[in-house]
Amino acid sequence: MCQDNFRDKEEAEIISNVEIADNVYRMVIRQEEIAVNAKAGQFINVYCKAESRILPRPISICEVDRDKGLVTIVYMIVGMGTKEFSDLDSGDRIEVLGPLGNGFKIKECDESIIVGGGVGAPPLLELVKNLPGKKRVFLGFRSGSFLTKEFEKYAEVHVATDDGSVGEKGNVVQLMEKVGVKGNMIYSCGPKPMLAAVKDMAERLEVDAQISLEERMGCGIGACVGCICKIKADNELGYVHKKVCKDGPVFDAKEVIF
């Protein structure tokens, strides 16, 4: 029966799927609707072919090409599902659903600070493309780096690695302190400790910050209530549980309790 007005999983053609760093892959798929509708910071559900793996994998959108209908995702192999994705080749097909979640709110301002850590960096690329004004990007990795050249097309890029293999040795927050940052808005995505440090820094600098959180998800569409985070609220406890997938993944840093 016809359900034209309803959203559905879509089968997308894989255009390319290549390893860009150790266990980190960049996959480009053709899926026009997602390409046209996606905002920076949103994600897609990617479904496994193996029936034993029942849950979708939420993966952030790295870049879109609206004209060609292409969507780029960058993911790391963290389990059997992402391993399965890494084995796919161009020409293969994959089921996806999206775009999902709320993206970054682009603020018209003179200077933006963008902070990414590890596989938290990819969703910031589409953002950086679309941000007006001056933008400075700070990226942190454990070892090695990826996507830095892509970011350099649009912004000034600073890199830190834990082992010093690329850029400055140390973490990205230390790098920001060393370089010195100023601006009107911080946009960030990465591991929780990094986001907590970014939140502290934003408060010190009295700058607003939007941070993209990650949590283990079940459905990706706000139904299972698996992926919650603590958000400040005016109640006895001082917080409520919000859903990362549906209420986020991007939140105002001031509201997030780590």
Next chain:
Amino acid sequence: MNTSVNIAGIDFKNPVMTASGTFGSGKEYSEFVDLNRLGGVVVKGVASKEWLGNPVPRIAETYGGMLNAVGLQNPGVDVFIEEDIPFLRKYDTKIIVNIAGKTVDEYVEVAEKLQDADIDMIELNISCPNVKEGGVAFGTDPKMAEYVTSQVKKHSKQPLIVKLSPNVTDITEIARAVEAGGADCVSLINTLLGMKIDIYKRRPVLANRVGGFSGPAIKPVAVRMVNQVYNSIKLPIIGLGGICNGEDAIEFILAGATGVAVGTANFMNPRTTVEVIEGIERYMESMGVKDVGELIGGVE
């Protein structure tokens, strides 16, 4: 072809509903499925006041299934009545409200608050494995199960479904107890208690250590229990546990279910409910079944 069924005096256009906790309050799925097509929507469990639920991680995938330890996070029955019922009432589907509590009084309080709400049925959740008090404690002791059923029945206006836990030695004993307590229907199964360990961290994956196991992997257990309960009580049964398609639903109906509910499969594909309805219709057509009622308990 007739797909409609009557459960405890309520007419459902088809046997397919949603499993509590997998479909929010319907809103989340309204952009994926036409809620008008569903027999009923069983909403996420509501308690007398807001529950925050358990810490994260709350979800873990397992082979052919998943574990969850959400812990019945919900905004409380007042918010539910104000926001969710008006939304669902815009659709031509039955509304079944799953109620949770830590004490008998709390269950009764929710049922009382729902007395004048525009809903069709109440589902009493005495089988959630993820809350320490109440929940499953009531669902694993026949005396307690009968008592809480009778108290809630006394204070509710709508027909009462009692959702049964599979984490018992003999599910028919609990089914008979809630029948004696005045239940109008039983639904089964809730999730099976499970655990997953991260062998590299040597820690449970879920913050709650254990969680409810659901998904296609549990279906044979659920079908067996539905059939056992069908053979031991007179109440209508809503069968659930791993239903992903029309064939799965038919299996439950043949085992003795009048209604069926789709749970974890909603996460696998947000359109599963509608696909299950279409699958049931296709089966009926190909097998020459004119009324879905002919199939209930039809296993030899």
